Amino acid sequence: xxxxxxxxxVNRKNGEVNVMQERPRFIRTSVRAxxxxxxxxxxxxxxxxxxDDRKADWNFFTHAEGRVNALHELQGKRxxxxxxxxxxxxxxxxxxNLTFLFEGAYQPKRYRAETLTVExxxxxxxxxxxxxxxxxxSHTPVSYWNTNYFHGRFFYPTSDRPLSADxxxxxxxxAIGLSGHAIGQRGFFYELExxxxxxxxxxxxxxxxxxxxxxxxxxxxxGNVTSLxxxxxxxxxxxxxxxxxxxxxxxxxxDHDDHDDHAMHAGMAMPSQFEVIDILTAxxxxxxxxxxxxxxxxxxxxxxxxxxxxxxxQYVGYQYTDTLTPYVFADWLSTDRGNTFKRGxxxxxGVGVNIHMGTAAIVKLELLRHRDGSLADxxxxxxxxxxxxxxx
Amino acid sequence: MSRYxxxxxxxxxxxxxxGVLLFAEAAVAQDANVVFVVLxxxxxxxxxxxxxxxxxxxxxxxxxxxxxxxxxxPGQESQSYEIIARSVFETSGRGMTRHWLQAVFSGRALAPTxxxxxxxxxxxxxALESAVGVIAxxxxxxxxxxxxxxxx
Numbered sequence: 337x338x339x340x341x342x343x344x345x346v347n348r349k350n351g352e353v354n355v356m357q358e359r360p361r362f363i364r365t366s367v368r369a370x371x372x373x374x375x376x377x378x379x380x381x382x383x384x385x386x387x388d389d390r391k392a393d394w395n396f397f398t399h400a401e402g403r404v405n406a407l408h409e410l411q412g413k414r415x416x417x418x419x420x421x422x423x424x425x426x427x428x429x430x431x432x433n434l435t436f437l438f439e440g441a442y443q444p445k446r447y448r449a450e451t452l453t454v455e456x457x458x459x460x461x462x463x464x465x466x467x468x469x470x471x472x473x474s475h476t477p478v479s480y481w482n483t484n485y486f487h488g489r490f491f492y493p494t495s496d497r498p499l500s501a502d503x504x505x506x507x508x509x510x511a512i513g514l515s516g517h518a519i520g521q522r523g524f525f526y527e528l529e530x531x532x533x534x535x536x537x538x539x540x541x542x543x544x545x546x547x548x549x550x551x552x553x554x555x556x557x558x559g560n561v562t563s564l565x566x567x568x569x570x571x572x573x574x575x576x577x578x579x580x581x582x583x584x585x586x587x588x589x590x591d592h593d594d595h596d597d598h599a600m601h602a603g604m605a606m607p608s609q610f611e612v613i614d615i616l617t618a619x620x621x622x623x624x625x626x627x628x629x630x631x632x633x634x635x636x637x638x639x640x641x642x643x644x645x646x647x648x649x650q651y652v653g654y655q656y657t658d659t660l661t662p663y664v665f666a667d668w669l670s671t672d673r674g675n676t677f678k679r680g681x682x683x684x685x686g687v688g689v690n691i692h693m694g695t696a697a698i699v700k701l702e703l704l705r706h707r708d709g710s711l712a713d714x715x716x717x718x719x720x721x722x723x724x725x726x727x728x
Numbered sequence: 729m730s731r732y733x734x735x736x737x738x739x740x741x742x743x744x745x746x747g748v749l750l751f752a753e754a755a756v757a758q759d760a761n762v763v764f765v766v767l768x769x770x771x772x773x774x775x776x777x778x779x780x781x782x783x784x785x786x787x788x789x790x791x792x793x794x795x796x797x798x799x800x801x802p803g804q805e806s807q808s809y810e811i812i813a814r815s816v817f818e819t820s821g822r823g824m825t826r827h828w829l830q831a832v833f834s835g836r837a838l839a840p841t842x843x844x845x846x847x848x849x850x851x852x853x854x855a856l857e858s859a860v861g862v863i864a865x866x867x868x869x870x871x872x873x874x875x876x877x878x879x880x
Contacts, residue, residue, distance in 0.1 A: 393832065393839040427832055427839065432796045432857075437835040458835055465790035474835070484834055491830050517836075518788035521778070555787055557778045558818070623818075658820040695825045727829060 392428030399489040399725035406717025407706050418447055420725075421487060423455065433462040437472075441487065455487055455508075467516040470529075473540075476509045477527040477551050478565035479632055480619035489725040493630060493690070495702045496721075498649035499669035499682060500634035505615060506534040506569055509547055517555070525563075527551040533571035546570045551617075558623065565617040572613035572638065612639035626655040644672040653690070661690040680709030688721075697726045762878060763808075763815040766853045766861040769875045771795065777880040783860050784816050786828060786837035791858060800852040800861035801828075803842035808864035816862060816879065850874065 402417035426438040439456040458472030475482045481501045485491045496502070511531035519525065532539060533546025547570065553563025613636055620631040630651040636643050647670070653663035667684040686704030693699060700723040707716035765780050771791050782788035783797045791797055802808040804821060813824035831837040841852055841859075849861035854871050866876050 391838070395829065395833065397833075425833055427835065429838055435838060456835075460835070462789070462796065465792070465794040466788060484830065486834065488830070488833055491833065518779075518782050518790075523782070523787065557781050557785075557787075559785065559787065658822060692822065692826075695822045695829070 390428070390430055392426060394427075395425045396422070396728040397425065397488055397490050397726065398422035399723060401489075401495065401721060401723035403719065403721050405706060405719030407708055407715075407719065408717075419444060420489060423487060435460045435462075437474075439487070464516075466518050467514065469512070469514055471512045473508055473510045476506050476511075476531070476547075476549055476567055477513075477515075477529060478549050478567040478615065479505055479551075479617045479634070480561055480563060480621050480630065481632055482507075483527070483551070484621075489723060490698055490727045492700075492725075493628070493651050493653055493663060494665050494686070494688065495700045495723045498632045498647065499667050499684070500617070500632055500647035500649060503669060503671075503682075504634045504636045504645050504647055505567065505617065506547070509534070509549070510540045511547070511549070513549070523555040523557070525553055525555055527565075534569045534573070543571070553619070559621075560623060561619065561621040563617075563619045565615075565619070567615040567617075568612060569615075570612050571610050572643065573610060611642065613637070613643050628653045628655070646670045646672075659692050661692070663688055663690065681707070682709050683707045683716075696728060697724065699724050761811045761815050761864065763812055764863050764866050764876045765879050766800075766850055766863055766874060766876055768853065768858070769873055771858055771860070775877075777877075780860065780877070780879060781816060784862055786831040786840075789837060795858035798838075798856045798859040799840035800849050800856070800859055801840045801842055802846070802849065802862075802864075803844055805844045806846070806848075808846055811864045812862050 399420040400418065401420060402415075404415040408415055421441045421443045423439050423441045427436070429435045437456060437458045437460070439454070441453050441455045442451060445451050454473065456472070456474045458470055458474050460468045460470050462468050475486050477483045479501060481498060482505060485497075489495075501507075509529065509531035511529040513527060513529035515525070515527045517523070517525040527549060529547075529549040530545045531547035531549065532541045533543060547568060549565070549567045551563055551565040553561055555561045615634060615636045617635075618631075618633040620629065622629045628651075630649075632647070632649040634645075634647045636645045638644070647668065649665070649667045651663060651665040653661045655661050664687050665684070666686075669682045671679055671681075684704050684706050686702055688700055688702030688704075691699040691701070700721065702721040702723075704719050704721070705716055706719050765784070767775070767780075771793060775792060779788065779792065783791075784799060784801070786799065789797055801824070802812050804825070809821040809824075813819055813821040817824040817827055819827065828837075828840055832839045841856070843849055843852055846863040846865065846867070849863050850867060850871065853859040853861045854874060862879070863876075870876060
């Protein structure tokens, strides 16, 4: 497999992208069979449709935020206030075993190149009790954050993603997968996905199967989750990335959120090299009375001894009242010999409060000490965030 | 903007945050009430409480028999709204609403049906195939084909 991957890289460098010919036949066949199963039905559950099986719901999410950070001056950025992404989420079912999800997002032109984007779309076909086949574009299901919060600032426990979700874990994948949940008394769950790869975020298997994801864990009756995940991406971009602004253009830059990510897919040139990157994750979400703990750990390794990154995130929130949840968090990212990242340590240490305004709005106030070691000047700076997120 | 936010401003902001906390509304903790699950007799007479809780929370989308679950919950206008939220979700009514908003947003579950009274919960469970609902007190008259179990 490694040889096949290496061959892919060579072919790409020579402009001879012909990955499908090198892929084992059974993978292509499996993907097509899964596609057919999802689209046409199958499985052992009843597929008969009734009137009350068809339903649809919509929700609208948006947020605005202001950020000041002493590091911005060092990074050549400005402190800013902006309107974030506004998302329309449609969910529903067309019969009892076939459900759909669509998320389209809008952000004004002044903030990013593409104003309208499709963030997620997915068809889910229930094939067995508590087991579904899925096809579509969604967030790579390899960590708790990525499988629960997505783009939703409204649901984030802090004002921003962990650095691991921001800079190590690929955000989206066009994939086909199988998932199961609530299996056994301990609530085992799993996610298995074959995807199009990070560089093909807006192309569905155009280079064949380029990514794989496995996630497994347990979810208690109370909702406490412990999980381990593995993700391999054969289209990890290395090389000449400095011309694209943020060096990590395929992930979500925490300071400019989705801008760079979408700018990359708005027609900018592709770097010249790909490599294989493996990512291991461990996540834990625990609630003990009024206290909530969220831990995210991630390790990554590139096939050319690059992208040897490590990240750890810890959040502790205390539900003081139904309205107020003060919290603290620590976030740490170490990059070593990375081609995409500069070597160094980035860290955040913060304190904040979530103020719930009914069920439709949340205000987050946050103070943090931020050190960005990916720059030559690694001094830390104090920052402040005010974020208002709304759900309708 | 100076390079560093002065320490006194940080102290002031911190004092403000914790001052708000000190004078905020009373804490939310309340004793959980006993609540009752309404289901169709055909969907299972011996479904354990943990399984029912998983279904009501949106963690489990199928009955043990294989049918897809449809969850019916009290809405904000229902007198059972807070009681059910504390007993089943261990949070406030608003917390229960946010919980389900996130479950739907993540694609894990379809939106439940929110109704305005226990009577409507029972009516919806009767009307919807494979539905499960939760009420604060058992009814005096239960329609044929339905059953009520206490949620342990």
